[in-house]
Amino acid sequence: MIKSNLAENIKKYRKKESLTQVELAEKLDISKHSVISYEKGMTFPSSDILEKMMDLFGVTPNELFFPMNIRNKEITDKEAKIRELEVYRENVLNTVKEIEESASYIEYEQPVFDQEGNIVEYRDIVISSAEQARGVLMDAIDLKNLDTDFLIEIFNMKIYEELKNLTEFD
Structure with missing residues (x-):
């Protein structure tokens, strides 16, 4: 469900920005084939690519994964x-x-630069589904190098704490 929504939204936001798949690939520093794969829901973008997409399209994570339907009733802050x-x-x-259930890997080539900033070679990068999942959680709570289950626990605690702070003053 998330992957198909994300795939549809990537295509929708790309077209809204009047970008071709090639132009989007260039802006994200990825191959055209990666963009096609994302738009078809065949692979899942890395957290770095997702962040670049959100910046480029000017959308929040929720808008990228699930477009929000705005109701007519007034909602407090x-x-x-x-x-x-x-x-x-x-x-x-x-x-x-x-990501964990898909057990898929992300593979891409990362440029290696010399001291003058010229690309001297490309090295193959492979990111496992566990590393992808950790990356999503680490980006969500700004922590690095922790076990995925522990990150989920911390993430839930952080959200519950924010919710508690918001409801304490009622």
Whole structure:
């Protein structure tokens, strides 16, 4: 579900920005084939690529994974923040679960530069599904090099703490 929504949204936002697949690939420093693969839902972008997409398209993680439907009723800032945190937590945890279940690898070539900034070679990079899942969680809570289960526990605690802070003053 997340992967198909993400695939559709990447294509939708690319077209909204009037970009071809080649142009998007150039802006993200990836191959055209990677863009095609993302848009077809065949592979999942790395957290770095997702971040670049959000910056390029000017969208939040929720908008990239699940476009938000805005209701006509008025929502207070606190209610909106609570809803956003709950949806964000669910999206991140679903993304982690989907990545782990897919057991797919991300493979790409990373340029190696000399001291003058010239590309001297490319090295193959392979990122396992466990590393991808950890990356999503680390980006979500700004921690590095921790066990995935521990990161999920910390992530949940952080979201619950934010929710508690928002509801304490009611």
